[in-house]
Amino acid sequence: MQRRLFPAVFLVAIACALPFALPSYAVFEATLVITYAVALLGLNLLTGFNGQISLGHGAFFALGAYTAAVLMEHAGWPYWATLPAAALLGGSLGWLFGRPALKLDGVYLALATFALGVATPQLLKYKGLETWTGGSQGLVLMKPEVPFGLPLDADQWLYFFCLAVAAALFAAVHNLLRGSVGLNVVAVRDHPIAAAAMGVDNARIKTLAFGVSALCTSVGGALSAIVVQFVAPDSFSIFLSITLLVGAVVGGLSSLQGAVYGALFIQFVPRVAEQVSKSAPWAVYGAILIVLVLLWPTGAAGGVRHLKLRFLARSKP
Amino acid sequence: MKKLALGLAAAVLALACGSAAAQKKYDPGASDTEIRIGQTMAYSGAASIYGEVGKTQAAYFRMVNDQGGVNGRKLNFISLDDGYSPPKTVEGVRRLVEQEQVLLLYGMFGTATNSAVHRYVNAKKIPHLLLLTGASKWNDPQRNPWSMSFYPDYASEARVYARHILEHKPNAKIGILYQNDDYGRDYLRGFKEGLGARAKSMIVAEASYEVSDPTVDSQIVQLRGAGADVLVSFSTAKAAIQTLRRVHDTGWKPTHYLAQGAALIGAVFNPAGPEKAIGVISTAYSKDPNDTQWENDAAFREWLAFMKKYRPEADLRLGSHVYAYSSARLMVDILRASGDNLTRENVLRQAASIKAVQLPMFLPGVVVSSSPDDYRLIKSLQPVVFDGKRWNRLGEFVSIF
Amino acid sequence: MNTLLPQLAAGLATGGIYASLALALVMVYRSTHHVNFAQGEMAMFCTFIASLLIEAGWPYWAAFAATVAIAFALGAAIEAVLIRRLRHAPVLSTVVVFVALLVILHSISGWLFGYAIRSFPSPFPEAGTGGGLVSAHQLGAVGMTLAMLLVVYLFFRHSPLGLQMRATAENPVSSRLVGVRVDRMLALGWGLAGAIGAVAGMMIAPVVFLDVHMMSGVLVYAFAAAVLGGIGSAPGAVIGGFIVGVLENLVGTYVVGAELKLTVALVLIIAVLVARPNGLFGKAVVVRV
DSSP, X not given: OHHHXXXXXXHHHHHHHHHHHSOHHHHHHHHHHHHHHHHHHHHIXXXXXXXXXXXXXXXXXXXXXXXXXXXXXXXXXXXXXHHHHHHXXXXXXXXXXXXXXXXXXXHHHHHHHHHHHHHHHHHHTOGGGHHHHOGXXXXXXXXXXXXXXXXOOHHHHHHHHHHHHHHHHHHHHHHHHHSHHHHHHHXXXXXXXXXXXXXXXXXXXXXXXXXXXXXXXXXXXXXXXXXXXXXXXXXXXXXXXXXXXXXXXXXXXXXSHHHHHHHHHXXXXXXXXXXXXXXXXXXXXXXXXXXXXXXXXTXXXXXXXXXXXXXXXXXXX | OHHHHHHHHHHHHHHHHHHHHHHOEEXXXXXXXXXXXXXXXXXXXXXXXXXXXXXHHHHHHHHHHHTTOBTTXXXXXXXEEOTTOHHHHHHHXXXXXXXXXXXXXXXXXXXXXXXXXXXXXXXXXOOEEEEBXXXXXXXXXXXXXXXXXXXXXXXXXHHHHHHXXXXXXXXXXXXXXXEXXXXXXXXXXXXXXXXXXXXXXXXXXXXXXXXXXXXXXXXXXXXHHTTOSEEEXXXXXXXXXXXXXXXXXXXXXXXXXXXXGGOOXXXXXXXXXXXXXXXXXXXXXXXXTTOGGGTTOHHHHHHHHHHHHHOTTSOTTSTHHHHHHHHHHHHHHHHHHHTTEEOHHHHHHHHTTOOOBOOTTBOTTOOBOOBTTBOOOBOEEXXXXXXSSSEEEOSSOEEOO | XXXXXXXXXXXXXXXXHHHHHHXXXXXXXXXXXXXXXXXXXXXXXXXXXXXXXXXXXXXXXXXXXXXXHHHHHHHHHHHHHTGGGGTTSOHHHHHHHHHHHHHHHHHHHHHHXXXXXXXXXXXXXXXXXXXXXEEHHHHHHHHHHHHHHHHHHHHHHHOHHHHHXXXXXXXXXXXXXXXXXHHHHHHHHHHHHHHHHHHHHHHHHHHHOBOTTTTTTHHHHHHHHHHHHOTTOHHHHHHHHHHHHHHHHHIIIIISXXXXXXXXXXXXXXXXXXXXXXXXXXXXXXXXX
């Protein structure tokens, strides 16, 4: 038992030590990784555990980001208070979207969510909402201050704040999946008809999955707005939805750690791709993606699991 | 006697060391051998065409380095891709300032992207110079003393058209096509301000379009159907090409005013068919690379030689290259003027005290100048009209402020 | 409302664009049961090839034919090299690979062909018709689309090869058992889709002008068209295209304004998929449990 906890504790210790070892902008980038990981947690849940493909999760990310921005800018809410609001709004809209999505399967859902992702920037720019959203110019936000006079700088404080929120969400989703809900969620993915025959309320499970997924991604969006201190429609194009999907797949869909690996991929690989070719970074990105999908469909998390099995199996007598 | 001589020598030496130390001042990013210039630019994504500007600027700096650099220092130009996504701009700028330790930020593109970082750069006192955006908010030395743009102000340009219409066509019925983002909307606002009280009565229709829209046919139909006899297009290249074609094909003959960013012979008029653009009115501040009237102009020849040598693969129809060349030239001038005092404060001071510079690829008479109260570098535009082959002057230079 | 007729005409013309791309989508779907998110980019890429050939001096129809052949080969190659390996992979993997293809083709095109906007010649004469409502090219393009539709329809309905392809898509295992060369059918399906996409691109380019982003805005509407008409139905996709074009124009002009056109497409897709998932002309599929 202690042996299994050890790597987890080790990782947590590293995560806590990082902001003191890294320069400011690196702490900022690490914080961004955390916000993406939270967003991917939602997508992994929906697409990996529940089998519903979403090419439009950028819309929920944008929803959370704008909720946080509008509340901070126009209603003067403190940044931490905007998170429950983003969660609530994201969760409800996700649940509502899940209802018509019930009738859509596989590729059709991908199509519908793709359209959602494409329509999002235009919606955000809409003249009617301009007084709230700032239109194409967007909204500039204030950087959160370090509270209680803690001996941290603003970047470090934000890192720990996001880390705490992420840890809480990961724990909550983990618990959710461990119980009977988790079994039902996976059952609905693997064999919906058998699940229904066993008494699972497919509709309820699927809309629940959509709602929780949108909630997580929305919180991720809110966190990223607070960290970047700026929201504008151009930040939330269809490329964001595609990026999130890429991260989820590369990280490993049916696993929660996959969200973390995926977030690391999203944040750092484009820089590497840029080194290879300034003119076509997305091409390199796409090529890496295809290679990974073809050779390693379970993603990074699957690879890690594979390695763990090999080493742990050896160490057993 | 010896003591006096020694004392004098020591004093002279001390003075020399002291003033030598006072002469060379460096902030992070500057040294005896190099000056680091940072930039984020849209090399990927929907706005990737602007990446050409960054590439030509890099080529210009390479040329300057080949010729010995600026005051003996090499220019180290670090340009990162932000895909026109503000979060990536924030990341890129923080990396440039905090890890790459650049002296200044130069030529960044876009309103939303620059808005995402302007508070940061002003707080950290990093010169944020010669931005590629014409939005009015960038020339506010009171609130954002470190940010300065280098592009004709959109709203002011629109006011030029408004004034021209009021003067020459006071009974016009105006239809406006505008891009649905801060670019188009800034123009629209300036245009309405320029018409003043008569805006409501003269504008019969407004139609917007998204950059991603496949065609603007529907919008043109709408504008024509509203009875407009003057068409004002606040659009970028693609929509402008489609507009010219569509307007011609439907037999509509309005007086057509076109935003200068889309008024390019090679990139816009030729694909549409130059005869369809006859009579188009716009404003200009620089020489159109496909306008044959500049063929024998010395400055044009120099520019062409530069492009052929340093960017042979570039498509010369794009307006980006003339702009990039002029902008890079101005940046080098600012750095040269800073001499050995390469502190951020001094670089900004030099940028804010440019005295009537005539850039070679700018139209004769359009001078660039700035002062600590007035960061608006381009202060006049030349109204022009296209005759099917070249741009002809339409009256005198107009001061846009 | 003297703009109604021109708006209708403009809508039909744009609808023709959506219809031709939707046809290519349907082609892929009918032969492989996949929705190819990269269809637009493939079409754009091939249109650039045509443009280069024409610039090099080739006469229009020679370049056209060569491009169609190249597009066919490209489509078949993508299937053989990439899609075939995903035969037994979950739907998500194929969707991800298509999206990756979209992104790769888009960037490579920018790198290879540059970002300047080009004109693309039309094989139809320049004259306008109907008082300038619709150009001769647009009529010709619509005609070309309808001709392709006819060919596709007849192919699937009445030719033995078409029957084999449909069988392969429905039930690859059984088809193989009765002697259908499944691999070849799949490659053929993709090849044909590539060819149709290339023709669509070459018909679209004279109207919207050729650049790297030519198809980016069209894809969503083509999806809406295919969904509306029924993704398994070729005539449905074409009719769906025209309906989407007209609807988008009319709603965009008279009801919600041009600033919400994409939302209209989104709502349309969802509404159709929820209310009538097989579209207007698709057949209801009954799955055996």
